[in-house]
Amino acid sequence: MSCENVQELISSLVDQGTSGGERQNALAHIESCRECSAQYESMAKMRASLREMARPAMPARLRADLRAIADRDRIRRIARVSFGTRIHNWVSVFQIHCQNMMRPVALPVAGGIISAILLFGMWIPDLTATPRSFSGDVSAPIFTDPSLSRSNPVRYGGDVVVKLIIDERGKVADYEVIQGQDSEELRNFILFSTWTPATSFGKPTWGKALWSHGEAIQVKG
């Protein structure tokens, strides 16, 4: 093997990338040739030094930023997944109502008439009684909007308008700054704020809220 051949191989020898006879021959040459052995040494040393430089200290600030990026992405993803379940919920609520409406019809025809009479017989006094027995109390609305809970651990006083999506547990699933500056402080506030979730037929569900200056200014389902 010539010096030139060996020197072409040195880089991959250093990487343990050459095998078999070729490796043996090259190493034998290096043993006996001062020039090539110096080349080999210096390349191995350089590789070792480079490997020592493989873990530069990462700024703490960058770690925090990455975590925030991950959080935001996760929230966005969950909101998107949940949008599907929300539609699914609406569909099932609708189905339940259809079923309820259909139920009397589904009864056997013979019993149907009797049960209808019985039902009407029970309903008529009940309907007239309703305003009296529930006086002063409005029956639960079909939809309610999310609202900010009073007890929030973090305060925020910045001048912003934010659109939020609140999940059925009252947590912020996603947000968008419509006016003003997105900031660490704002993000903190949003992440730790607690909300009373929107309701649909009395059950908590996802909802949108528009928020500004420490209170929800306008909400839409």
Next chain:
Amino acid sequence: MATSILDLSSDRTTEASVESDDLRLVEALREGAERAYEELLTRFQQPVFALAFRLLNDQSEAGDVVQEVFLKVFRNIGSFRAQSTLKTWIYRITVNEAHNARRWFFRHRRREVELDTDPEETRNWKESIPDRSRSPYEEAADREQHQMIEAALERINPIFREAVVLRDITDLSYEEIAEVLGVSLGTVKSRILRGREALRDELAGSIKARPALKLVPKTAE
């Protein structure tokens, strides 16, 4: 690269388990699982930072690139197909982002940097794990050597630098580098060889330029 049959088969089983690990992680990310985000950051934030830092030799520039990389990774995790490993996919994004940053960097800042290169500034990295068994003498020598290598890396052709950094800093195999860069195995081999030769020549030059290589630490720790 010649590998024995035994080696190949063992490679394949580890590859298969890496693939299923990747898929599990990707699936969990798509579902928005908090631990999946954590795992991804734990596995990749340090090596991605090291890669970006060594490609750009600028800490804040590298930080921007790392953020951009993880934004892209999270946003596009839905389109990740197991044709490549998660590792090579993420490093490919990193190399591309570093390219973009570098183009910008060169256009806007190159001249200023060259006009007032401060030797103290090129020292802004610190190895995160100091080796306690080494004397301050040796550490100073190491530090000096690392600085020289850093400067040499900066001066060699970026195409070669990329290959060397992926091999020695990121510790990828030739095959993985080929995948990350989208080039043939032969090209990877020759770029690494040329890169190392260029580095060695640069280092030889800088040693000649500074015959009195100081081994005495300039400042006490």
